[in-house]
Every structure is written in structure tokens, then in C-alpha cells.
Amino acid sequence: MTFTFVVLLCFGLSLRPRNPVLAGVLPKPTIKAEPGSLVTRGMQVNISCMGTSDAQKYLLFIKTLKSVQHRQTSTTHGEKAVFLLNSIGQYDGGQYYCLYETTSGWSAQSDKLELVVTGIFKNKPCLSVQPRHLVTSGENVTFKCFSQEEYDTFILIKEGEQKHSMIMESQKTSAGQFQALFFVGPMTSSSSGTFKCYGYYKANPQVWSEPSDHLEIQVSGSAMNINLSKDTSKPKTASGTQNHTVENLIRMGLAGLVLIILGTLLFEGWRNQSWTYHEAGK
Ligand SMILES: *[C@@H]1O[C@H](CO)[C@@H](O)[C@H](O)[C@H]1NC(C)=O
Ligand SMILES: *[C@@H]1O[C@H](CO)[C@@H](O)[C@H](O)[C@H]1NC(C)=O
Ligand SMILES: *[C@@H]1O[C@H](CO)[C@@H](O)[C@H](O)[C@H]1NC(C)=O
Numbered sequence: 001m002t003f004t005f006v007v008l009l010c011f012g013l014s015l016r017p018r019n020p021v022l023a024g025v026l027p028k029p030t031i032k033a034e035p036g037s038l039v040t041r042g043m044q045v046n047i048s049c050m051g052t053s054d055a056q057k058y059l060l061f062i063k064t065l066k067s068v069q070h071r072q073t074s075t076t077h078g079e080k081a082v083f084l085l086n087s088i089g090q091y092d093g094g095q096y097y098c099l100y101e102t103t104s105g106w107s108a109q110s111d112k113l114e115l116v117v118t119g120i121f122k123n124k125p126c127l128s129v130q131p132r133h134l135v136t137s138g139e140n141v142t143f144k145c146f147s148q149e150e151y152d153t154f155i156l157i158k159e160g161e162q163k164h165s166m167i168m169e170s171q172k173t174s175a176g177q178f179q180a181l182f183f184v185g186p187m188t189s190s191s192s193g194t195f196k197c198y199g200y201y202k203a204n205p206q207v208w209s210e211p212s213d214h215l216e217i218q219v220s221g222s223a224m225n226i227n228l229s230k231d232t233s234k235p236k237t238a239s240g241t242q243n244h245t246v247e248n249l250i251r252m253g254l255a256g257l258v259l260i261i262l263g264t265l266l267f268e269g270w271r272n273q274s275w276t277y278h279e280a281g282k
């Protein structure tokens with residue numbers, strides 16, 4: 001249904017597709033944003049649309065809660081068009097998708113690209129953590145994001161891991177402030193990092209406030225936790241028990257490897273020697 005809407009929209013914008021009957025038969029293009037899909041107000045963003053080499057025209061649309069709008073047309077011929085969005089602002093946040101046209105008709109629409117613009121609302125929220133910044137592995141941690149401003153929703157992000165952000169609706173406290181509590185649960189050493197939160201309004205979920213001040217969390221834990229948590233699927237959150245089995249296994253494995261290498265070297269050396277003796281003896 002959305003697609004029919006888009007086709008109608010194309011007509012409305014007098015883009016004159018020659019053969020609307022074939023609309024949507026070509027494979028969908030791939031849409032991507034550079035430098036990324038979480039951008040600060042004022043930045044430049046390039047949205048690229050990858051279609052096929054016989055594409056003759058590319059269209060970029062933005063969908064917000066209220067409407068779908070045509071944003072840009074590119075008459076670049078070839079498999080990629082780049083749309084430049086200069087000085088990103090409040091009206092650039094939304095879901096983007098693109099289409100292309102070849103002589104045989106229009107493509108299906110690309111997947112949606114969610115472009116979030118931060119720094120739009122000047123009232124930045126505050127971020128705090130319980131019980132403290134420096135925790136030991138296995139301890140539970142709760143973040144609190146709060147503001148005097150009536151943001152509907154708060155979002156907690158760990159630097160470099162936008163995908164694992166947490167979203168919470170805000171609650172009004174008796175003190176008249178708006179807040180969200182993010183229970184993160186038992187920490188592991190890979191939970192260390194820099195956190196920040198943003199506020200936004202549900203009416204426009206891709207337009208966010210200025211970020212809170214950064215909050216650095218350090219998790220000190222048993223040595224074995226370091227960089228093993230990702231390799232093993234079994235949860236090893238109970239690291240407080242100081243189970244050294246895994247660590248010892250690794251040490252033994254390494255020792256074995258060293259022995260094998262030494263053995264090979266010795267053997268090679270011995271073989272070389274016997275060769276030389278043979279040749280000398282000849
Ligand atoms: C966007 O594209 C322009 C022109 O190709 C280029 O100069 C600029 O560096 C690009 N910006 C980003 C953020 O990739
Ligand atoms: C952490 O929270 C979980 C779930 O609420 C609870 O079962 C566990 O006992 C807590 N651990 C600590 C160390 O408080
Ligand atoms: C784990 O190792 C990777 C690279 O091997 C590194 O980028 C990452 O920071 C390490 N994580 C921790 C918690 O040490």
C-alpha cells in the first residue's frame with residue numbers, strides 16, 4: 001500500500017514515469033548514510049543510493065510520522081547516486097528511502113534508513129549512575145537520565161555502540177522532574193565505556209536533544225573476564241567466583257603450542273645437519 005502511495009506521489013511530483021505499470025519490478029537499491037545515521041545538527045550527511053548500472057534517475061524520500069516527502073532527485077546515470085544534505089537540521093530527521101528508474105521502469109523502494117539528528121533541543125538532560133562510576137564485575141548498575149524539560153522519552157547510548165542503545169519513556173517525579181531509569185544489570189569488563197543520554201518527543205522520534213555530559217564507567221573485574229565474554233556464548237557473569245578453569249586451559253594450550261614449535265625447529269635443524277653430514281661424507 002505504501003508503495004502505491006509512492007507511485008502516486010511520483011505522479012504528483014510530475015516525475016513522469018513512462019511506464020507506471022512496470023513500477024516496482026526492479027530490485028530494490030541499497031541506502032546508506034555517511035558518516036553515519038546519528039548526526040549532530042549542522043553536519044553534512046551524504047546519503048548514497050546503490051541501484052543498477054543502467055539506472056537513469058534516483059529519487060530520495062523522507063518519511064516522518066506526519067508525511068512522506070520527496071527530498072531530492074538525481075539524474076546521475078549509473079549504479080550509485082549520492083544526495084548531499086548540507087547543514088543538517090530539525091527537518092532532516094526521519095526515515096529515508098530511495099528508488100531508481102531505468103528504461104524498463106521503477107525499482108522497488110530501498111529499506112528504510114533512520115537518520116537521527118541530535119542537538120536540536122538545547123535543554124540537555126543529566127545522566128547519573130548508581131551505585132557509582134567504578135564498579136566491580138558482576139555488580140548491577142542503574143543509569144538515571146533526567147531533565148526539567150518534559151521529554152517523552154530518554155535514550156541511553158554507549159559510545160561506539162549505537163545499536164545497543166536503551167530507550168525508556170520518561171516518568172514525572174514528585175519533584176516535578178522528568179526521568180528514566182535504565183537498569184543495566186550485572187556488569188562485565190566489556191561494559192566499561194563512556195555513556196550519554198538524550199531526550200526526545202514521541203511526535204518526532206528522529207530529532208533529539210543535546211547529549212547529556214559524558215559519564216565514564218569503569219568495571220574492574222577478575223582478569224579472566226577480559227575479552228573472553230565475547231567468544232563464549234555461556235554467560236560468565238558470575239566472575240566473582242574466581243574460576244580459573246578457562247584461563248588455565250588457555251595457558252596450557254599456549255604452552256603446548258610453544259613446545260610443538262620448538263620441537264619442529266629442533267627436528268628441522270637435526271635434519272639439516274644430517275643432510276650436511278651426508279653430503280660431506282660423499
Ligand atoms: C559528501 O560528498 C562530498 C562530495 O562528493 C564530499 O566532498 C564530502 O566529503 C562527503 N561528505 C561525507 C561526510 O562523506
Ligand atoms: C542483580 O540484579 C539481578 C536481577 O534483578 C538480581 O537477581 C541479582 O541478585 C543482582 N545482583 C547483585 C549483585 O545485586
Ligand atoms: C577485546 O579485543 C578487541 C580486539 O581484539 C578490542 O578491540 C576490545 O577493546 C577488547 N575488549 C576488551 C574489553 O578488552
Ligand SMILES: *[C@@H]1O[C@H](CO)[C@@H](O)[C@H](O)[C@H]1NC(C)=O
Nearest residue numbers: 234236241242243244245246
Ligand atoms: C569452573 O568452570 C567450569 C566450566 O567453565 C566448571 O566445569 C567447573 O566446575 C568450575 N569450577 C568451579 C570451582 O567453580
Ligand SMILES: *[C@@H]1O[C@H](CO)[C@@H](O)[C@H](O)[C@H]1NC(C)=O
Nearest residue numbers: 265267268269271272273276
Ligand atoms: C636448512 O639448511 C638450508 C640450507 O643449508 C637453509 O636455507 C635453511 O634455512 C635451513 N633450515 C633450518 C630450519 O635451519
